[in-house]
Amino acid sequence: MKREFKKKVASVTIAVGILTATGTIFANTDAGAHLSSWYKESLQKQTDTMVSASIEDMNISIRSFKGFVSNTKEDVSSLVNEFNEKIIFETESDIKNHQIHYQNQLKETKKNLQSVNFDQYSKEVQKREEQAIVDETEAILADVLGN
Numbered sequence: 001m002k003r004e005f006k007k008k009v010a011s012v013t014i015a016v017g018i019l020t021a022t023g024t025i026f027a028n029t030d031a032g033a034h035l036s037s038w039y040k041e042s043l044q045k046q047t048d049t050m051v052s053a054s055i056e057d058m059n060i061s062i063r064s065f066k067g068f069v070s071n072t073k074e075d076v077s078s079l080v081n082e083f084n085e086k087i088i089f090e091t092e093s094d095i096k097n098h099q100i101h102y103q104n105q106l107k108e109t110k111k112n113l114q115s116v117n118f119d120q121y122s123k124e125v126q127k128r129e130e131q132a133i134v135d136e137t138e139a140i141l142a143d144v145l146g147n
Helices: 002-028 031-115 118-146
Strands: none
């Protein structure tokens, strides 16, 4: 029985020694350091995930903006071309209208000139000139003789 008792005492001593050593090992470890390390790793992983997602979203936004700019450029180009075509059409139309107007004026003037009797016109001009000469001569003589 002494032997069994010694075995039991030895077993209990070994068990207490193992438990004491295990407690000492866990007591000597810094749980805060492990927690801090875990937190830093988790934070870094989450930060990397968020940065990657943000970069991808930014790339999508940039591609979308490039598409918008390209479409806007095409729309503006189309509007400028339409405006140019409209201005050219209106200008050509104005030129044609002025051309027709001046052609009609020339036709009217030609018609009026064809109906004028130039012989009579020459006679009337000559008569006016002769009358002007007579009037000037009488005025000169009146000044010379009247004084």
